[in-house]
Amino acid sequence: MVSFFSEDIKFVLKQKRLISKWLKELAQSHDYKIGALNYIFCSDKYLLDINIRFLGHNYFTDIITFDYSADYNETFPTGYISGDIYISIDTVRANGETYKEGFERELLRVIAHGLLHLIGFDDTSESLQKSMTEQENKALLLFDELSHKVADNG
Numbered sequence: 001m002v003s004f005f006s007e008d009i010k011f012v013l014k015q016k017r018l019i020s021k022w023l024k025e026l027a028q029s030h031d032y033k034i035g036a037l038n039y040i041f042c043s044d045k046y047l048l049d050i051n052i053r054f055l056g057h058n059y060f061t062d063i064i065t066f067d068y069s070a071d072y073n074e075t076f077p078t079g080y081i082s083g084d085i086y087i088s089i090d091t092v093r094a095n096g097e098t099y100k101e102g103f104e105r106e107l108l109r110v111i112a113h114g115l116l117h118l119i120g121f122d123d124t125s126e127s128l129q130k131s132m133t134e135q136e137n138k139a140l141l142l143f144d145e146l147s148h149k150v151a152d153n154g
Helices: 016-028 044-057 068-077 091-100 103-119 127-154
Strands: 002-006 035-044 064-067 078-089
Touching: 002 016, 016 035, 016 068, 016 127, 035 103, 035 127, 044 064, 044 068, 044 078, 068 078, 078 091, 078 103, 091 103, 103 127
Parallel strands: 002 035, 035 078
Antiparallel strands: 064 078
């Protein structure tokens, strides 16, 4: 189950049903199923506090992913991914401008990025970052395909 929340800001995600379907298909394309997946949208300040308290990092970021898959798979069959994904709307908005993607597209990229972390992709080196970006681009193409199907059937 995919759930969406906002913590210290007012933010309403558009196209929740489509995004949930997309995330499920993205997980399936890597031979995983979604267990309990929570996206929490928040401010830079809120995410910085999490980064300091839980990871010991004193810097801003756009996303922090907490993987609970091992815990989930103790109760349910293996092959499920589960976690909490915190996303700073402030940083996503700024990065959307910086990378000339726009807010909506950058948000989709970051949403996929969190799921890809849970699947096992990492971005701790230059080569891993390149692979992560390739996977994000594939995920965005999948979203576009789903969007067109929904529009055609709509």
